[in-house]
Amino acid sequence: MKFLNGLGWGFFVFLAIGVGIYPWFYVLIDQFGENALLASKTPEILASQIWNVQFYIHIFLGSIAMLTGWSQFMKKFRNKNLNFHRTLGKVYVIAVIFSGLSGLYVAYFANGGIVAQLGFSGLALAWLFTTSKAYLTIRKKQVDEHKKWMLRSYALTWAAVTLRIYLPLFEGVLGMEFITAYVIIAWLCWVPNLIWAEWRIKRLAI
Ligand code: HEM
Numbered sequence: 001m002k003f004l005n006g007l008g009w010g011f012f013v014f015l016a017i018g019v020g021i022y023p024w025f026y027v028l029i030d031q032f033g034e035n036a037l038l039a040s041k042t043p044e045i046l047a048s049q050i051w052n053v054q055f056y057i058h059i060f061l062g063s064i065a066m067l068t069g070w071s072q073f074m075k076k077f078r079n080k081n082l083n084f085h086r087t088l089g090k091v092y093v094i095a096v097i098f099s100g101l102s103g104l105y106v107a108y109f110a111n112g113g114i115v116a117q118l119g120f121s122g123l124a125l126a127w128l129f130t131t132s133k134a135y136l137t138i139r140k141k142q143v144d145e146h147k148k149w150m151l152r153s154y155a156l157t158w159a160a161v162t163l164r165i166y167l168p169l170f171e172g173v174l175g176m177e178f179i180t181a182y183v184i185i186a187w188l189c190w191v192p193n194l195i196w197a198e199w200r201i202k203r204l205a206i
Contacts, residue, residue, distance in 0.1 A: 013070055019161045020066035023059040037111075045109055054102040061099035062160060068092045069154045093135045096153065100128040112183040119186030126194065127156045148201050155197035156190055163189035 004012050029036065038046065045051050068088050072078065078085045107120035134149035163185055170181035 015161050016066055016070045016158075019164060020063050023063040026059060040111055041109075051106065051109060054105040058099050058102035058106055061095040062103070062157075064095035065092055065099055065157050066160060068095065069157050072150065073154070089135075089138075093131055096127060096131040096157070100124050100131070103127070110186065112179055112186060116183045116186035119183075119190075122187075123156060123159055123190045126190065127153065127159075130156060151201060152194060152197045155193040158193050159190040162193060 068091050072085060072089060072092065101124075104121055104124040107117055107124055110117050110120050130149050130153040134146055134153050137149055138146040166185045166188055167178075167181060170176045170185065171178060174181075
């Protein structure tokens, strides 16, 4: 299943790699600059060793999920390199499990209050659920079901991309306050992605 063609696919891969490598530059970026996430955190959260460990597990393993996921949808490449597909798939699943669990933890402390915290928590739970289903179905050799769950899972991984597209649009174009935009985007970054995946599954009749 390759769900985009030509230019669309190139743009999709470009964004997946761009956002996927972003966490590896995290140490180089001014993390306490005006717009940086860490600058918005309370001294208590920043001093918490658990939060810090969970946060970095989340962003680095999220990066692995983002970078490994896209190539798995290339049918020809997959069929020619099934063992590679299986190995990379296991790396993806492990990365999502750990990034998802730590994502659930950091969601509890997310900016934007309860609505944003619930949005990110819902995303983490949906990510863990769809990815587990994708793994369990392929263990049972249910290839079509596996494809559907993987499409849902990776559509959720893409929340990291859509969030970074919406945020500047909401702030820059619509002139919205960061925190108002963040609360909306905590949901908007993943619910439409999931709806898109369902639509795609129906249209492709996988
Ligand atoms: C799909 C499930 C995901 C969930 C539930 C999730 C959740 C979160 C949460 C709650 C935060 C902290 C927000 C705050 O404290 O206000 C965060 C930050 C972050 N996440 Fe994720 N995330 C997910 C996917 C990813 C992926 C796939 C990546 C890989 C690129 C990623 C990279 C990051 C980064 C780099 C930050 C720091 C943001 C910044 O510097 O502004 N996340 N995530």
